[in-house]
Amino acid sequence: MGRYIVRRLLQAIPLLFIISVILFVLSVKMGDPLATFGGRQVIKSEDRKRLTRQLGLDKPLYVQYVVWLVGNDWMTMDVNGDGKPDVDENGQLVYGTRKGVLRGDLGTSFVTKQPVTQMIAERLPNTLLLMLTSEVVILIFALVIGLASALRQYSIFDHTVTALSFIGYSMPIPLLALGLIYIFAVYFKRWGLPYFPTGGMFDPQVGASWQQTAWHLVLPVTAISLISIAGYSRYVRGSMLEVIQQDYIRTARAKGLAERRVVFVHALKNAALPLVTVVGLDLPFLLAGAVVTETIFAWPGMGRLFYDHTTRSDFPVLMGIIMIISVAVVIFQILTDLTYTYLDPRIRYD
Numbered sequence: 001m002g003r004y005i006v007r008r009l010l011q012a013i014p015l016l017f018i019i020s021v022i023l024f025v026l027s028v029k030m031g032d033p034l035a036t037f038g039g040r041q042v043i044k045s046e047d048r049k050r051l052t053r054q055l056g057l058d059k060p061l062y063v064q065y066v067v068w069l070v071g072n073d074w075m076t077m078d079v080n081g082d083g084k085p086d087v088d089e090n091g092q093l094v095y096g097t098r099k100g101v102l103r104g105d106l107g108t109s110f111v112t113k114q115p116v117t118q119m120i121a122e123r124l125p126n127t128l129l130l131m132l133t134s135e136v137v138i139l140i141f142a143l144v145i146g147l148a149s150a151l152r153q154y155s156i157f158d159h160t161v162t163a164l165s166f167i168g169y170s171m172p173i174p175l176l177a178l179g180l181i182y183i184f185a186v187y188f189k190r191w192g193l194p195y196f197p198t199g200g201m202f203d204p205q206v207g208a209s210w211q212q213t214a215w216h217l218v219l220p221v222t223a224i225s226l227i228s229i230a231g232y233s234r235y236v237r238g239s240m241l242e243v244i245q246q247d248y249i250r251t252a253r254a255k256g257l258a259e260r261r262v263v264f265v266h267a268l269k270n271a272a273l274p275l276v277t278v279v280g281l282d283l284p285f286l287l288a289g290a291v292v293t294e295t296i297f298a299w300p301g302m303g304r305l306f307y308d309h310t311t312r313s314d315f316p317v318l319m320g321i322i323m324i325i326s327v328a329v330v331i332f333q334i335l336t337d338l339t340y341t342y343l344d345p346r347i348r349y350d
Helices: 002-029 045-054 061-070 116-151 156-169 173-190 210-243 247-254 259-286 291-296 302-310 315-343
Strands: none
Touching (some): 002 315, 116 156, 116 259, 116 291, 116 302, 210 291, 247 259, 259 315, 291 302, 302 315
């Protein structure tokens, strides 16, 4: 098992390198980060040239990538643009200060001038709170609905759940989120009922508290969960129907085992394998947050951070978020493979 994990990690190194090159080129070419520096006014040409040199955007693309990857503390600086290396008051050459991604330095935002690591660290807990809560709700409801639908195949309940699942899975998230706001915030307030807040993590007039955060979580969690519950429950139903037809399930029932034990101990573990695969693919993207949902509900998480800085072509922030997700994908895929061995003892990686 240990050799398998080491082998997978070594295989991930060239993969992450290729991913970083492709994403870096796409991020740099997606727009002009200096276009928004002047606000509503266009920045002067001399200011643009100075900012271009300070940000290192005047360097060839491969040099920019090397600086992003390994830092620029080995490079002499030429901020003045006179073609000569800068020197300090003691006559010593001035070198860069970035350490590079390989040494944990994700760079500095072009827009806020803050370290990207700090910006991500401030938003990540908010995103994890939203997304992990949604994932727990999704798994609980998907398992319950999927199991009940499989055990009552072709019943009225099964047909109803199937119809609602197709409707829910095909529902666009913006329409669903705005619909929830319209019903449970606008109309509930109009009807004099307790209504849900539509933005932020707490009411500024009340102050931050866990009760406020929980109350503000209801609508965004519901918007995220409904669509995934519809999809996950279909995976559970399909897998469960396939497993309960197997010979070992009929043998377990013939031995007189209780139906609850047959379903939850013998059938569910093997039926969960496809669901584990789907969840293993989804979990890394929890770090990225839900871009549309966080934007609609003004949730200060990673999704909103990514959206805000995409519109301003702030590629250090974009690359920082994307590379964290890429590394998380590799790690969670290994954890998914290890989970297979627990659920199905026939699977071995020796």
